[in-house]
Amino acid sequence: MLQFGIDLGGTKTEIIALDEQGNEVLRQRTPTPSHSYPDILANIVRMVTSAADELQADYTLGIGIPGALSYQTGLVKNANTNCLIGQDLKGDLESSLKRRVVIANDADCLALSEATDGAGSGYKTVFAVIIGTGCGGGWVVNGQLVNGPNAIAGEWGHNPLPWREATDSETLCYCGLKGCLETLLSGTGLRLQALHETGIEQRSEVWVQQFLAGDTQATAVIHAYYRRLAKALAAVINLMDPHAIVLGGGVSNLDDIYRAVPELWAEWVFSDTVVTPLLKARHGDSSGVRGAAWLGRQGS
Ligand SMILES: [Zn+2]
Structure with missing residues (x-):
């Protein structure tokens, strides 16, 4: 078959x-x-x-x-x-x-793919997020996608950013609410938040290129982005404590995100130690x- x-x-x-x-x-x-x-x-x-x-x-x-x-x-x-x-x-x-x-x-498909024979293979529970033009999530337990009675299990992007700071913008999301993770963490969200912080209007890819080239301002923008991502994932760890978190989409190509974000998220996880691995999606696109x-x- x-x-x-x-x-x-x-x-x-x-x-x-x-x-x-x-x-x-x-x-x-x-x-x-x-x-x-x-x-x-x-x-x-x-x-x-x-x-x-x-x-x-x-x-x-x-x-x-x-x-x-x-x-x-x-x-x-x-x-x-x-x-x-x-x-x-x-x-x-x-x-x-x-x-x-x-x-x-599509976020559920990423989660299932990575839990089955990708980066999350061998982990009992896998939470996967895809961050690109949008911001979605999927939740797999023992190899089975969890759906839930409202068909929204793992839908992560339309929760608000937790532990907000004064610099975090409160953009209106297409879903009708303000301050959704999608408005801060998606590619568009990165662009809008960077504009809010620096007054500079440029595509998220340009911020990433400048960050990789060592530009000071772009480094501050991307590090602030990591901090928001760490908070958003700390909330997931507090709620569900997945055995692994897998990252897919454009932002998953930032090599140091897998070290930097877990270093940050302990501040908001309600535990003395945090051992959750943050893993890059193995199968990419x-x-x-x-x-x-x-x-x-x-x-x-
Ligand atoms: Zn929303």
Whole structure:
């Protein structure tokens, strides 16, 4: 039995097939049709059918989406690919492909991928965060994604920053609340907070480049960023005490974050010692599609 995974992104749709050991036996990518749900659906069906024809094997199917399924309705919610919102993606795919389809959000896919055979492999509980344009989280216990009755377990980015300081901005988030972690820790959040601190408007990537080149002001900006990330993760440790925390997304490429943030977070963790490892996602940008493939092995 192979495990097919689809990563449905805003601009590209990727399919992967893994064997039981997690070896990649197929990977293909197409542009995501824009603004048309029927076209997106047809594209996924075409990619899955073509992969199944090529590999001539039975398969499970999981799909990672930039959103989640509502428990109440089974329809897509919170998706930034707007035409997916309110659609019965799971039902439509199951009736087209005549098989069970498991759908999860992209942060959950990262968490599952890394807990299964990535940086979090071998740890009983894994909390994974993905920090890029957005700021999401996923929670895996004994290899199983935890979802919860509201389908939001691990949703980390729309909690407020704890232990706020006067310099922390209180930007209005798209979710309707102010001061969410996403508004401070995402790539956009880093840019806005740096603007708030320094009066300089430039992209987060430029701050990172200047930091890596040893610029004093950029170093202060990134160190303040580490401090906020350490607080946000200390709150996770206090609440759930995961055996490992895995970091994915653009910010995970900062090599010294894995030393610097754990040095800081002890200040806010309610324990005499903190041994939690902060680990870099092993599968990098492939974690989303690999995690989607592992979804097929999850209990329903
Ligand atoms: Zn928010």
